[in-house]
Amino acid sequence: MEIFGALVAGSFIGAVLGFVGAGGAMLSVPILLYFFNFDPKSATTAALAIVFLAALSGALAKARSRQILYREALIIVGLGLISNLGLASLANRLPDLFITTGFSIILVIAALSMLVDPKFKPETKMPLSLLILIALLIGAMTGVFGIGGGFLAIPVLVLFFGTPQAKAAGTSLLIISLNSLISFLGHHQLWETVRWHIPIFIGISAIIVAQIASRLSSQTSPKILRRAFAILLLLISTFTLLESWIF
Secondary structure (H helix, E strand, C coil), X not given: CHHHHHHHHHHHHHHHHHHHCCXXXXXXXXXXXXXXXXXXHHHHHHHHHHHHHXXXXXXXXXHHCCCCCHHHHHHHHHHCHHXXXXXXXXXXXXXXXXXXXXXXXXXXXXXXXXXXXXXXXXXXXXXXXXXXXXXHHHHHXXXXXCCCCHHHHHHHHHHCCCCCHHHHHHXXXXXXXXXXXXXXXXXXXXXXXXXXXXXXXXXXXXXXXXXXXXHHXXXXXXXXXXXXXXXXXXXXXXXXXXXXXXX
């Protein structure tokens, strides 16, 4: 039953990734927490593996169509390396309440970003200081909460590097996969606490369904999908906060 549940959960995560293009960790962590009874540290560690596999699968597809800018991806990953590895190595010492509360806050921010249609003016230029700050923030989110930070990476790529939207999405997938891998290695002290058969089956199912959903995504309204996913994130955030602080 656990394996069947993992396959179903992976299919749901893959469908969201394929249609929306984001949100793998935002769904993986609460699913592992509340459906498979993982503790917060194990859930974020396992989510890193799931997100790495799913994002890498998407990035390989984008690479074949030449929609990845490697230099820009490596700059953002490199700038966030300190916060990513540093906080990942400290993750086993952080209180569970801190992890679940911080995760919920990030879900709210991500949901609000999806409710607003991104409109980037070509003449807008993000300052270098803001680039460094956001790169460190993305690294920190990945290191502690297992979140790839694609909702922050894409505005950086567009506003600082002038990346076209299509290539920004592909480059963001590479950033997410590299950040997730780095953070996963930083979580090595927590590897033995994870029941690995569950995230492995979730990851495999997510990859297969994401490939199918991505082909069908052009037939649906991106605006409706983003708003539906934003509402889902707000519901998950609310439930996580109530579960952490009240129940």
